[in-house]
Amino acid sequence: MVSVVCVGIAVMDFIFAVDTLPEGQGRTFASALRETGGGPAATGAVAAARLGARTSLWARTGDDDLGGRIIADLDSLGVDTTHVRRVRGGRSSLSAVMVDGAGERAIVNYVDPGLDPDAAWLPLEDLARTQALLVHPRWAEGAAAALARAADLGLPAVLDADVAPESSAADAFALASHLLFSQDALAGFAGSADPLDGLRWARGRTANWVGVTAGGDGCYWLEDGTLRHLPGFRVPVVDTLGAGDVFHGAFAVALGEGRPVADALRFAAAAAALKCGRFGGRAGIPDRAEVDRFLAGAA
């Protein structure tokens, strides 16, 4: 069993089902509301745990009621939360997520600036007994500390190169062994929706592996300067929320198991596709046996 560490934010998502997403000011009535644990690193950690990795999340919550619920949810899903720090007087992170009938999403995320960002307490020495690291940049201090130690150790370190409010997030790019963007984030950074344009832009920021997930279109990456493409698995799509995070978590697990990149991507794409086929957010994340069966059937 491999050991995976995930670093980033843990959030509670309040998911409002709406007919149409808000467009500027006005009022929208939601027909349903679901409260579910979220946050890219935390959802990636749940995926890693479901896929059989011993998974620890390094993150912060407040010492409020919400923080307790965020941690209890992660515990129940098999994630080791020993190193989720409950910051005294801090407020736990939350997002309002509006989802329309077509599955389009608007996310409004809040992270308390008073949630002490210091990362000196992280048990970086644990990385010596870890096979892979998954990092999300929204907690910049935690991301930088963990990536630097992983680079020292030569550990596979996947950075979910996501949009973050701090422009400094890009500083972490060169520290990750695997820089995996989402389509939207890369388009935002590179100023082009074309995967090759985007990955060439990313190549200018790191000498390491660069790739981009593309939803139903699978993923793209650079190999010796050439664009490679893994088509997505065709599944009926029910709920894509967190699918990118599942992809990242599964990719980290497979790299930690020592698989070649193309294999690891195929494994990750299968996990993400299965997740999209089920409603219910984290409850829809497949386990190892399901992914293995799916891949055997698809082969």
Next chain:
Amino acid sequence: MVSVVCVGIAVMDFIFAVDTLPEGQGRTFASALRETGGGPAATGAVAAARLGARTSLWARTGDDDLGGRIIADLDSLGVDTTHVRRVRGGRSSLSAVMVDGAGERAIVNYVDPGLDPDAAWLPLEDLARTQALLVHPRWAEGAAAALARAADLGLPAVLDADVAPESSAADAFALASHLLFSQDALAGFAGSADPLDGLRWARGRTANWVGVTAGGDGCYWLEDGTLRHLPGFRVPVVDTLGAGDVFHGAFAVALGEGRPVADALRFAAAAAALKCGRFGGRAGIPDRAEVDRFLAGAA
């Protein structure tokens, strides 16, 4: 001291401060988050209590943690919550409210359809010892029951003629002695942003008093078929959230005190203006002495 009953929804608002309001899908980072009690009837009740009325709120919450917080907040602000029913297994109502730098707002509201709407438990007999009723249509069953009894008793009954997801809300219009719209709601109903057009449309739905609040422009109403206008008080505007609810609550208090409509509107406009001059939602609602001083100064 007059006694006022308010009927409607009690909500917890999660207010996200954002640079720009969401426009369709995408991600928005909030720079601040405030959790505050909300809901038009509940905020109207807080205003009535602050303005010196003995105020009871008739509403529903779930028996969840959020419901406890909604009630505790109302208690702390002097509202009698004896008749806020905690529905077993129900989920309390909440809204995500996005506010941009210019004070523009997008509200996403959720009311649990499982929050038993039955209104048979309402202590309607209490209305015989009440001087005014304020009703919001989002709880249609509660609104209809209270308005019908108030009509029997000849009690001043203000209906906050607001947009609601149920088209049936309009059925309550003819039952209210005072039908007070917000500008946006009336424009939506009448298909015209012109107050006279709107109020003529409203006149077609009730024989009783009809008026419309117009933000900084004060309010308009019909008197013997003629449009009357009370200009708004000029104040530096800091936070308009809930200002319309404060207007409605103050208007009900003043009607309960037996004041003529034009006086009651002036009192309500002053309370709403003072509220707009302060940040902090309900904490910014003025008390009676402040409104009296303000009106004395403005006279």
